Amino acid sequence: MATGTADTTTGAARAASPTTRRVQASLARRRAAETRFRLLGLAAVIVGLGLVALLFATILTRGLPAFWQATLTLEVFVDPEIVDVPPAPERSAFANQAEYEEAFLGWQTALARTNWGRVLRNALLAYLPPEAADSGRAVEGLIASNERFELRALVQEDPGLIGETIVFQGLADANVDVWVKGNIDRSLPDDRLPLTSDQRAWIELLLEQGVLTQEFASALLFNVDSRSSPASAGLAGAFVGSLFMMLIVIVLSVPIGVAAAIYLEEFAPRNRFTDFIEVNINNLAAVPSIVFGLLGAAVFINWFRLPLSAPLVGGLVLTLMTLPTIIIATRSTLRAIPPSIRQAAIGLGASKVQTVAHHVLPLAIPGILTGAIIGVAQALGETAPLLLIGMSAFVAQIPTSPMDSSTALPVQIYLWQGNELRNFFEARTSAAIIVLLALLLSLNTLAIILRKRFEKRW
Amino acid sequence: MPAHAEPKQPPSSEIETSPAMTDLTKPVVAGDAASAPAAAPHGANRPEPKVTASDVKVFYGSAEALHGIDTEIPAHQVTALIGPSGCGKSTFLRCLNRMNDTIEGARVTGRILMDGEDIYDKSLDVVLLRARVGMVFQKPNPFPKSIFENIAYGPRIHGLAKNKAELEEIVERSLRRAGLWEEAKDRLKEPGTGLSGGQQQRLCIARAIAVSPEVILMDEPCSALDPIATARIEELIDELRQNYTIVIVTHSMQQAARVSQKTCFFHLGDLVEEGDTDMIFTNPRDKRTQDYITGRFG
Numbered sequence: 118m119a120t121g122t123a124d125t126t127t128g129a130a131r132a133a134s135p136t137t138r139r140v141q142a143s144l145a146r147r148r149a150a151e152t153r154f155r156l157l158g159l160a161a162v163i164v165g166l167g168l169v170a171l172l173f174a175t176i177l178t179r180g181l182p183a184f185w186q187a188t189l190t191l192e193v194f195v196d197p198e199i200v201d202v203p204p205a206p207e208r209s210a211f212a213n214q215a216e217y218e219e220a221f222l223g224w225q226t227a228l229a230r231t232n233w234g235r236v237l238r239n240a241l242l243a244y245l246p247p248e249a250a251d252s253g254r255a256v257e258g259l260i261a262s263n264e265r266f267e268l269r270a271l272v273q274e275d276p277g278l279i280g281e282t283i284v285f286q287g288l289a290d291a292n293v294d295v296w297v298k299g300n301i302d303r304s305l306p307d308d309r310l311p312l313t314s315d316q317r318a319w320i321e322l323l324l325e326q327g328v329l330t331q332e333f334a335s336a337l338l339f340n341v342d343s344r345s346s347p348a349s350a351g352l353a354g355a356f357v358g359s360l361f362m363m364l365i366v367i368v369l370s371v372p373i374g375v376a377a378a379i380y381l382e383e384f385a386p387r388n389r390f391t392d393f394i395e396v397n398i399n400n401l402a403a404v405p406s407i408v409f410g411l412l413g414a415a416v417f418i419n420w421f422r423l424p425l426s427a428p429l430v431g432g433l434v435l436t437l438m439t440l441p442t443i444i445i446a447t448r449s450t451l452r453a454i455p456p457s458i459r460q461a462a463i464g465l466g467a468s469k470v471q472t473v474a475h476h477v478l479p480l481a482i483p484g485i486l487t488g489a490i491i492g493v494a495q496a497l498g499e500t501a502p503l504l505l506i507g508m509s510a511f512v513a514q515i516p517t518s519p520m521d522s523s524t525a526l527p528v529q530i531y532l533w534q535g536n537e538l539r540n541f542f543e544a545r546t547s548a549a550i551i552v553l554l555a556l557l558l559s560l561n562t563l564a565i566i567l568r569k570r571f572e573k574r575w
Numbered sequence: 576m577p578a579h580a581e582p583k584q585p586p587s588s589e590i591e592t593s594p595a596m597t598d599l600t601k602p603v604v605a606g607d608a609a610s611a612p613a614a615a616p617h618g619a620n621r622p623e624p625k626v627t628a629s630d631v632k633v634f635y636g637s638a639e640a641l642h643g644i645d646t647e648i649p650a651h652q653v654t655a656l657i658g659p660s661g662c663g664k665s666t667f668l669r670c671l672n673r674m675n676d677t678i679e680g681a682r683v684t685g686r687i688l689m690d691g692e693d694i695y696d697k698s699l700d701v702v703l704l705r706a707r708v709g710m711v712f713q714k715p716n717p718f719p720k721s722i723f724e725n726i727a728y729g730p731r732i733h734g735l736a737k738n739k740a741e742l743e744e745i746v747e748r749s750l751r752r753a754g755l756w757e758e759a760k761d762r763l764k765e766p767g768t769g770l771s772g773g774q775q776q777r778l779c780i781a782r783a784i785a786v787s788p789e790v791i792l793m794d795e796p797c798s799a800l801d802p803i804a805t806a807r808i809e810e811l812i813d814e815l816r817q818n819y820t821i822v823i824v825t826h827s828m829q830q831a832a833r834v835s836q837k838t839c840f841f842h843l844g845d846l847v848e849e850g851d852t853d854m855i856f857t858n859p860r861d862k863r864t865q866d867y868i869t870g871r872f873g
Contacts, residue, residue, distance in 0.1 A: 387679055457716035461779070463677055464710035465729040465786060466702045475728070476718060 176554070180547030186334035186348065187294040189260060189323070193240040193268065193285040195278050200236065202227040205276040228273055233265035237287070244328050245319050255316055259323075261288040263346035288336055289329060291347040291541040293320060297329070300540045337548055341513050342529065347538050352549055354515050358428050358508070358523030359497060359556075365432025365519060366439055366496050371489045373436075374443030381444070382451040383473050402441035409438045410502030418506060425507035429519040434506060435496040442495065446488020450481045483568040490564035494557050500527040526553045625650035625790060625820040626671060631685035633666050633675060640666050642844045643685065648790070648837075653812060653821045655831035655852065658841035659867065664824045667841065668792050671822060672708035673701050689790070706733050709783030713795040715775035717767035717782070722759050725767040725778055726750065729786040745785055752818075753781035754811050773804025780811065784819075791815065793823040797830065809834050828868055832856050840864045 205224055211217035238257045242250055249256055264287035271285070272278050288294075292311040295301050297320065307314060323329035340351030385391045413434035417423045423430050454477050462472040503509070509528050516523035524532070530549045536542040624647035633641040641663045648654050648671075656664035666675065673694065675681040687694050694704050706729075717725050726746045729735075736742035746763070750756040755777045759770075767778050776796055783791055793812070797805040812821060812834045825831050831838055832852060839849040840861070848855060848864045859865045 455716075457712060457714060458718065460674070460677075460710075460712060461716045461718060461782075462728075464672065464674065464705060464712070465732070465782065466705035467728075467732050468702055471732055475732075480719065 176547050176550050179544055180549075180551040182298060183544035183548035184334050184337065185331040186336065187289040187297045187329060188286055188332035189241070189289050189329055190284065190286050191237070191240040191328065192243070192282055193236060194282045195272060195280060196236060196239065197280045199239075200228075200231050200233075200272065200279050202231065202279070225273065228269055231269070233268050234262075237264060237268060237285075240285070244323060244326055246322075249315070249319065252315060255313055256319070259290055259293055259316060259319065261290050261346045261348035263340075263343060263349040264288060286332070288348045291538055293329070294348060295540050296320060297324070297331075298544075300544075334548075337545070338552070341515055342511060342524070342532070343513060344511065347536070347541055350533075350545065352526065352529060352552060354512055355524045355526045355529035355549075356552075357515050358431070358512075359526045361428035361516065361519045361523065362432040362435055362525060363493060363497060365429065366435045366493055367489075369432070369436040370439040370443055370492065370496075374440050374489070374492075375447050375485055377440075378444045378447035378451065379473060379478070382448045383477065384469065398441050398444050402445060405501075406438055406499055407501040407505065409434050410505030412437065413502060413506045424520055424522070426510045426512065426522040426524070427520050428508075428516060428523050428525075430506050431503050431508050431523075431525060432519065434502045435499060438499065438502065439492040439496045442492035443485075443489050446491070447481070447485050450484025450488065451477060453484070454480050479571075483571040486567045486571065487564050490560055490567075494560045497557060497560070498527055498553065500525075500531055503528050504531075526556070623650060624648060625689065626822075627686075627688045628667075628670070629686045629688075631667065631670055631683065631687060633663070633670060634682040634684075635678070636680045640844055641670075644846045646839055646846055646849055648820060648822055650820050651816060651818075652837055653816050653823060653835040654837045654839065655835035656822065656824045656839050656841060657826075657828060657831050657867070658847075660826075661843075662841040663844040664839075664841040665794055667846075668794055668822060668824050671790065671792055672705050672710055674710065676701065706786050707788055708790045708792060709786060709788035711776070711779050711783055711791065711793040711796045714799050715772060715779050717770070717775050717778050719766060719768055721764050722750075722767045722770070722778060723763040726782050726785045729782060733786060735786065749781040749785040752784050752815070753777045754807065754814075755781055771804070773800050773807060776800060776804070776808060777811065780808070780815075784815070788819065790820045790822065793821065795824050795826060798826060805830070828856070840867065842867070 202224065206217060206220040208217050211220065234257050235253075237260050238253055241256055241259065245256065267287060268285060271283075289297075292301075293316075296312055296317070301310065301312075310317075312320070320329065336349045336351045338351060338356075339353050340349050341354040342352075343350040381391060381395065413430055417430045417433055418425060423433075458476050458480065459472055462476045463469075467475065503525055508524050509532060510522060510524065511532070512522045512524050514521075526549065530546055530553065533542045533546040533549060536545075626648035628647070629645050631641060631644040632639060644663075644667055656668060658664045669675045670683055670687060671689075671694075673683075675683055683695060689704075689707070693699070718728065720728075723746055726749050727736075727742050730742060730745050736745055747756060747760075750759055755774060758774060759778070762769075767775065770778060776799075780791075780796075796812075797808050800808065809830060812823065815821060823831075823835065835852045837849065838852045838855040840847045840855065840859075840863075842863050848859060848861045855864065856868060859868060
């Protein structure tokens with residue numbers, strides 16, 4: 118019987134029946150449609166990739182130079198005549214702690230009153246023609262103003278340096294950096310250039326002597342933002358602020374989101390109420406982020422009286438924003454776990470909680486992790502809601518707790534983008550974007566690694 | 576084809592649906608234990624029932640899937656539930672360990688007594704019931720864990736083993752009973768999902784046995800397996816009968832005939848006919864039963 122059926126089918130294929138002919142006629146049309154569709158898809162992919170490549174190329178070409186910054190390596194003589202301070206007080210010389218602290222404070226004030234700019238200027242003059250001594254301000258203008266405080270901090274740390282000659286590496290002024298990098302149009306008339314002709318000549322001189330070099334801009338990564346000394350403006354404050362917010366988001370949104378998803382997916386009865394909740398979670402995921410900022414300002418700041426600009430508030434707002442993402446991702450992961458696994462556990466007499474904890478959740482971990490990390494990464498790049506809770510303020514210190522004022526990486530990018538010193542901060546902004554993108558990419562890589570690690574086949 | 580079809584008899588007879596079914600009632604296993612109780616005149620000296628169902632109705636939402644089932648599951652026998660797709664046999668099977676509770680909108684009425692105890696009583700703990708009534712599913716569903724962990728899971732959650740040695744003993748005993756020990760003893764740490772389909776199903780049976788249940792429910796346990804694996808499972812079912820009461824849902828009438836002592840024929844949510852397996856297959860009383868077992872529908 119089996120051989121009989123086989124014979125009839127091959128026979129039907131050989132003779133060109135009317136059906137066969139019709140199918141053949143439609144083949145050309147189908148193939149053309151298929152080719153068209155495939156080409157369209159390919160084109161879409163190429164356009165997408167091209168745009169991403171363009172974005173990365175622009176940001177990298179603009180931002181990478183900012184990681185190297187014009188730096189002066191000077192031999193600085195810490196002149197005891199200028200740094201005219203008594204020796205640092207010793208703890209043993211005082212009867213009690215209070216007296217010692219008072220004396221130490223007095224010593225610090227004396228240090229602060231010292232004209233450190235002059236110390237640096239003198240060091241710089243050694244490399245310049247003698248007539249430069251007449252225009253001291255212009256000479257000092259070559260050095261980023263923040264370096265005075267760096268030098269002071271150095272001496273305060275080790276008072277023995279007074280009277281010594283030390284090798285001091287300090288950032289050049291922002292305008293010097295821009296000039297050296299060729300980002301100032303050199304054909305402009307003198308009065309429109311930020312540097313005087315003397316200064317420009319000195320820069321050439323310093324370059325020739327190897328005093329002015331391009332060094333890795335550690336200031337960009339380890340300094341806080343600065344207005345008085347743009348050259349030393351860095352991302353450290355924003356980075357730590359973002360870090361605090363990430364911690365708050367992870368600590369709050371992952372457990373709450375996963376628990377909510379497990380409850381809704383595995384335990385909650387299906388009724389109007391849970392349907393209503395589900396619809397609202399999906400709606401929340403679509404709410405514009407700036408609305409969450411308004412909510413945060415109204416609830417956390419005006420009602421709970423939490424401090425403005427604090428990473429705590431930012432973290433809470435971003436948690437609200439991330440929750441729906443995590444809930445939705447977790448639920449779809451849970452739904453994808455084969456029901457046969459649940460049945461197997463329940464059939465053995467495992468309780469509902471045991472089934473979820475022992476079997477469903479371990480299988481869902483890779484998906485949950487991916488969802489959580491994508492949610493957190495999204496929160497990390499969020500700017501709009503943070504502007505509304507005051508995180509766009511200028512903060513010149515690294516926050517030490519989530520209650521301190523702080524800014525965040527994307528907000529810092531926004532602030533630098535609007536800085537008046539355009540030609541210096543353009544590169545700085547792109548560099549900050551590179552840092553943010555690197556952070557996001559490493560988070561995504563982490564997601565992939567964790568997923569691969571926990572993934573099990575069934 | 577007829578030239579080399581001789582050696583394996585059961586697979587080739589699978590397609591056949593001749594009215595002369597008498598030869599199929601012979602169990603595949605050449606054991607006297609299998610044929611002895613079945614050979615007894617039907618209805619007489621039946622062992623006392625392990626499970627008694629009276630007027631069991633199941634509703635999915637407002638649809639009634641079972642219309643009042645009255646039957647008895649005899650202890651230490653294999654009871655086969657047969658019938659066309661959608662007849663309610665699996666639904667009835669799932670009533671016996673209250674797996675229907677997990678289905679949204681399912682409702683069960685009537686009484687099911689196990690050893691005289693109402694399993695739908697409010698004071699009864701479902702977890703305890705499911706420890707007493709094990710289940711093997713249609714598709715082998717080992718946990719994505721090691722073979723050892725698969726079997727150790729049940730004893731562990733029920734606290735059946737006091738220490739590791741005892742647990743290992745349970746695992747070995749269960750695997751031996753399921754006829755998987757020889758194949759699995761050297762790969763206990765390997766994932767259960769790495770076994771072949773038939774081995775996986777025996778692993779699932781071993782997993783069910785590990786909890787020492789009194790009743791084992793099997794929902795078409797061989798439908799995803801090839802004839803050789805099927806034969807091994809059937810052999811196993813016959814051996815297990817001595818220690819457990821077994822209820823099996825099957826689409827293969829040959830299988831029902833081979834492994835069971837009692838058969839219940841379901842049709843459209845009704846229990847049409849029940850009785851000793853030889854009686855059902857040789858001398859069905861109801862027209863629908865006859866039509867079904869002779870392959871006129873289903």
